Amino acid sequence: MSDISSLENRITAALDRIRAGLDSRPAVDAAPSAALQDALAKEKAAHADLAQRFAALKDRHEGQMAALTARLESQIAQMAALEAELQKLRAANLQLRDMNGKLRASVTEGLTPEVHEASLAAEIAALEAQRAADTAEMDAIIAELKPLIAEG
Numbered sequence: 001m002s003d004i005s006s007l008e009n010r011i012t013a014a015l016d017r018i019r020a021g022l023d024s025r026p027a028v029d030a031a032p033s034a035a036l037q038d039a040l041a042k043e044k045a046a047h048a049d050l051a052q053r054f055a056a057l058k059d060r061h062e063g064q065m066a067a068l069t070a071r072l073e074s075q076i077a078q079m080a081a082l083e084a085e086l087q088k089l090r091a092a093n094l095q096l097r098d099m100n101g102k103l104r105a106s107v108t109e110g111l112t113p114e115v116h117e118a119s120l121a122a123e124i125a126a127l128e129a130q131r132a133a134d135t136a137e138m139d140a141i142i143a144e145l146k147p148l149i150a151e152g
Helices: 002-024 034-109 113-151
Strands: none
Touching (some): 034 113
16 A cells, blocks of 8 residues: 555656646747748748649640640541542542443444433543542641641
């Protein structure tokens, strides 16, 4: 029992010394110092600046992506138009070959006006299809060159 009493006395004495040490310390100012306030203000300003720069970069990136997407869609439409014109050209050339074969056959048998007219009509259709395909191809080339000219 005496051990418990002595331990209790020692603990009480230690707590009294701790209390006395805490009381003798100078009072600590709870408010942050001016230097800390300045540093915090600078960090907040730097954070705001970085947030603005990030937003600007994000907006610029989104704008570039939208422009590239629009350009890609335009090129896809131009390629589809060019492909359609090429299909017409192939069909007209096939018809022209067929009519030329008939024309050759009729020349050996004797020229008939109907075959000659049909052959000329097929040739004109082939030339028109060729011209339309060339026009579609030139439109695609011009569409590619316009942005490069605008940048220059």
